[in-house]
Amino acid sequence: MKNLLSIQSLSREQILNLVQRTEDMKRNRGNYSSQPLLHQVWALIFSKSSTRTRVSFETGIRELGGSVMFLAADDIQLGRGEPICDTARVLGRMIHGAVIRTFEQKDVTEFAEFSGIPTLNALTDEEHPCQILADLFTIQESLGSFEDLSVCFVGDGSCNVAQSWIWAAARLGFSLRIASPRSYQPPAKLLHIAGSHITVTEDLDAAVKNSKVLYTDVWVSMGKEQETSQRLTQFEGYQINDRVLASAAPNAMVMHCLPAYRGKEITEKTFEAYADIIFRQAENRLHTQKAILEAVAQDAL
Numbered sequence: 001m002k003n004l005l006s007i008q009s010l011s012r013e014q015i016l017n018l019v020q021r022t023e024d025m026k027r028n029r030g031n032y033s034s035q036p037l038l039h040q041v042w043a044l045i046f047s048k049s050s051t052r053t054r055v056s057f058e059t060g061i062r063e064l065g066g067s068v069m070f071l072a073a074d075d076i077q078l079g080r081g082e083p084i085c086d087t088a089r090v091l092g093r094m095i096h097g098a099v100i101r102t103f104e105q106k107d108v109t110e111f112a113e114f115s116g117i118p119t120l121n122a123l124t125d126e127e128h129p130c131q132i133l134a135d136l137f138t139i140q141e142s143l144g145s146f147e148d149l150s151v152c153f154v155g156d157g158s159c160n161v162a163q164s165w166i167w168a169a170a171r172l173g174f175s176l177r178i179a180s181p182r183s184y185q186p187p188a189k190l191l192h193i194a195g196s197h198i199t200v201t202e203d204l205d206a207a208v209k210n211s212k213v214l215y216t217d218v219w220v221s222m223g224k225e226q227e228t229s230q231r232l233t234q235f236e237g238y239q240i241n242d243r244v245l246a247s248a249a250p251n252a253m254v255m256h257c258l259p260a261y262r263g264k265e266i267t268e269k270t271f272e273a274y275a276d277i278i279f280r281q282a283e284n285r286l287h288t289q290k291a292i293l294e295a296v297a298q299d300a301l
């Protein structure tokens, strides 16, 4: 496989291999004897804002020997309506790989199909696979393994990050509880496919009980800004704070994919108390991107 389009499309073995290679990449950072992207040119094509994903891919591609161009979707003809299938066929004849951040999942699938070059999903409305792979590595680094892992996702259960968590739990078999207001729960058909160790509830206290990892994301994802006022009302209370933490497992980890909105999905106090983990999670995006890039460049995923 030479694309990474979703966690859904990965097997348990592929996920565990990527987590293992991430550990190697982190340990060997600065040793440039292996440069799987040498003489390659990659493009980042982004229709949404990004700090971590953009910088970690740009740095990772360079550290692996490649060069990289950033294309804001609105600055190329894509933004004026040129179809994705045409953009993909042009870029596929010029560059060696593409990293795409956009709205619809079908757009990254179409790009991969028509370009014929390795294509990575850097976030769509449905999935954020590179984020969840970095999170899994961060959990393994902190807890030693995925054995007896229980993750509680608090907030927008219908967002990309929550949906990628569902597929990670489905593939690796750990317990995942999602605490969300009813109108922001994951699609029922996704839960049906994913398995019974994944539960969804409006009851935050029940979901958090004894969880080893508490995870949250923004209440208003990119592209949903027009729903801001109704979301702020509906998500009220779906916050990680001292009260919620008290019923989690002893020494529970708090994670956040960032950017964080203090006073909304997490309190300032809890965010700062767990800042070491949260910013290590962000750093691990770099090491994970390198493991992903190496795997797709070598068609070894």
Ligand code: CP
Pocket: 049, 050, 051, 052, 053, 054, 123, 131, 257, 258, 259
């Ligand atoms: N977590 C994450 O993907 O951050 P950016 O939006 O800054 O890339």
Ligand code: NVA
Pocket: 123, 159, 160, 161, 217, 218, 220, 221, 222, 257, 258, 259
């Ligand atoms: N769910 C968030 C993730 C940001 C990294 C969004 O899509 O905006």
